[in-house]
Amino acid sequence: MSETRHGHFEAALLDHARAAFPALASPWALFDNAGGSVPLAGVIERVRHYMSAHAVQLGAGYELSVRATSEVAAGHRAAELLLGAEPGEVALGSSTTINLKTLARALRPLFGPGDEVIITDLDHESNIGPWRELAADGVRVLEWGYSAATGALDASDLDALLSSRTRLVCFTHCSNVVGSIHDTAAIIRRVHEAGALACVDGVAVAPHRLVDVKALDADFYAVSLYKVYGPHLGMLYGRRDCLLRAKSQNHFFFGEDELPCKLEPGGPAHELAASLPAIPEYLLGLESRLPGGGNGTDRERLARAFGAIAAHEEALAAPLLEWLGSRAGVRVIGEPGADRAGRVPTIAFTVDGRDSAAIPAALDSGKVAIRFGHFYARRAIERMGLLERNGIVRVSMAHYNTPAEVDRLIAALDLALGR
Numbered sequence: 001m002s003e004t005r006h007g008h009f010e011a012a013l014l015d016h017a018r019a020a021f022p023a024l025a026s027p028w029a030l031f032d033n034a035g036g037s038v039p040l041a042g043v044i045e046r047v048r049h050y051m052s053a054h055a056v057q058l059g060a061g062y063e064l065s066v067r068a069t070s071e072v073a074a075g076h077r078a079a080e081l082l083l084g085a086e087p088g089e090v091a092l093g094s095s096t097t098i099n100l101k102t103l104a105r106a107l108r109p110l111f112g113p114g115d116e117v118i119i120t121d122l123d124h125e126s127n128i129g130p131w132r133e134l135a136a137d138g139v140r141v142l143e144w145g146y147s148a149a150t151g152a153l154d155a156s157d158l159d160a161l162l163s164s165r166t167r168l169v170c171f172t173h174c175s176n177v178v179g180s181i182h183d184t185a186a187i188i189r190r191v192h193e194a195g196a197l198a199c200v201d202g203v204a205v206a207p208h209r210l211v212d213v214k215a216l217d218a219d220f221y222a223v224s225l226y227k228v229y230g231p232h233l234g235m236l237y238g239r240r241d242c243l244l245r246a247k248s249q250n251h252f253f254f255g256e257d258e259l260p261c262k263l264e265p266g267g268p269a270h271e272l273a274a275s276l277p278a279i280p281e282y283l284l285g286l287e288s289r290l291p292g293g294g295n296g297t298d299r300e301r302l303a304r305a306f307g308a309i310a311a312h313e314e315a316l317a318a319p320l321l322e323w324l325g326s327r328a329g330v331r332v333i334g335e336p337g338a339d340r341a342g343r344v345p346t347i348a349f350t351v352d353g354r355d356s357a358a359i360p361a362a363l364d365s366g367k368v369a370i371r372f373g374h375f376y377a378r379r380a381i382e383r384m385g386l387l388e389r390n391g392i393v394r395v396s397m398a399h400y401n402t403p404a405e406v407d408r409l410i411a412a413l414d415l416a417l418g419r
């Protein structure tokens, strides 16, 4: 199988991909994937297997417990593989929201009055709120505003905020509202030059690109697995030395060098952690169907799988963006083009004179699922002046969407918007 010249998966590869997601058998065309992707059959099967074969507690010496322990450990290894992390560098928690709250508590003792933390007004609230709360300890919290012209963060605006007092910069790799990808490696370089650490929200990019925390040189990096075809869990990467400096949030008898469990109070849901190997397994299976597939390290093969995914998603997004751009009264917020260098296929728009809530509702009868709102990036939507009209309309695609579904979406929007 190969990609076509146009970037779409060939039909057989797309069929193979779709067959791996049982929920896609429904008649709905799902374009709310930035909210959450549907789970892989392999994930569902592993949860079922774990719970039916040996859902006993971890860490005991009897055989069932040994097997359970090793399956949960395999989940950690899969999480590390997905992010390009070293063993022990990825904590699993119930969500990115919880993981970042835990991280903020773990870093809090490292900051003192007069220290500065930079947050943005573009991020999902999970990477803003916990850091704003540090102000109660005398930490100065500075806001890096997104550019009104592009809907994205402008690195030069960060320079004006960085100083010798900066301890941490928290920003998003990719906006979950407008889909713009930031040059995260370059931003982290600037942050490190200022002597600070970077905490990156990678939730919106991870379903579309292979994350490489080492190439980015991130200090902390968060991803939600239920948006990457997995179960409802979050992965929090911390570079080993950063995790060692953070204060344990687990019981007092856990050592500061016990990685990553010092940042996993209560532990992850075992059956969900045990399901994670199904995600790289699926992606490697996809890669093996590409020309020249099946060769190289798992990371190289995952990179090829995501390369094909990005090309297919760009080809899916292009006709929608073109159509939206051609409609009078429709305003696309963010990157107007589909070029995968600048965006993921998460597309935000408003329609003049229409409340954003009205548009998705008009698509329900055609079983096309899209969504409106602020998507918990409430500060960004407020700054756009769009809160009162129910935010933006968001179409968010995944690699298992088809060109025919995009045609259906455009036809349904055409009807909903009228002449």
Ligand SMILES: Cc1ncc(COP(=O)(O)O)c(C=O)c1O
Binding pocket: 034, 035, 094, 095, 096, 097, 098, 124, 126, 127, 172, 174, 175, 176, 201, 202, 203, 204, 224, 233, 234, 375, 376
């Ligand atoms: C960009 C981004 N960051 C963080 C989150 C929060 O993730 P979780 O639901 O795992 O707390 C979301 C969820 O929508 C998101 O889109």
